[in-house]
Amino acid sequence: MSQPVLRPSIALGGLAAALLLTACGPDPDKAPTTGDEVKERAIEAQTARKRTGAEVQDRVLNRVVHTVYLCDNGERLSVDFDNPRQMATIRNSSGEAVDLYQERAADGIWYRASNVELRGKGVLATWSVEGRQPTECRAVD
Numbered sequence: 001m002s003q004p005v006l007r008p009s010i011a012l013g014g015l016a017a018a019l020l021l022t023a024c025g026p027d028p029d030k031a032p033t034t035g036d037e038v039k040e041r042a043i044e045a046q047t048a049r050k051r052t053g054a055e056v057q058d059r060v061l062n063r064v065v066h067t068v069y070l071c072d073n074g075e076r077l078s079v080d081f082d083n084p085r086q087m088a089t090i091r092n093s094s095g096e097a098v099d100l101y102q103e104r105a106a107d108g109i110w111y112r113a114s115n116v117e118l119r120g121k122g123v124l125a126t127w128s129v130e131g132r133q134p135t136e137c138r139a140v141d
Contacts, residue, residue: 069137071127077137079118087111090118 032038062084069077078091086102088111100111100118108121115130120137128134 066141067139068141069125069127070140071135071137073133073135075127075135075137077118077127081109088118090116 032041065081065083067079067081069079071077074093076093080089082088088100088102089097090100090111091097098113098116100113100116103110103112105119109119109125111118117126117128119126119128123139125137125139126134127137
């Protein structure tokens with residue numbers, strides 16, 4: 001039995017497709033080479049596009065917003081603000097979760113349950129648990 005013969009047009013078509021696909025990838029010469037360049041590229045990749053006021057308001061009022069807080073006492077809080085339901089679910093460093101309900105705040109946020117409370121404004125918040133000293137926290141994500 002004889003070997004199948006590849007037509008030159010099929011071989012050239014395959015080669016052209018391979019070249020086209022490799023041309024779509026990032027240019028290796030433009031890749032960051034220093035630590036500062038890597039950091040700058042990472043920051044640029046994480047920077048969100050500018051949103052209009054209406055887009056920001058829609059996101060805040062109608063969606064679940066996830067935030068991570070690092071606290072002065074070493075605790076890490078992962079918070080899902082469920083704005084349509086007016087509540088927040090907070091998971092601490094140990095994985096324990098608690099649901100807090102939104103309270104009317106004059107300015108900023110205020111969520112509480114029977115023995116815990118999260119209050120804040122901007123990226124700063126105070127995390128209070130009954131029987132423990134309140135701790136200051138900062139949103140990092």
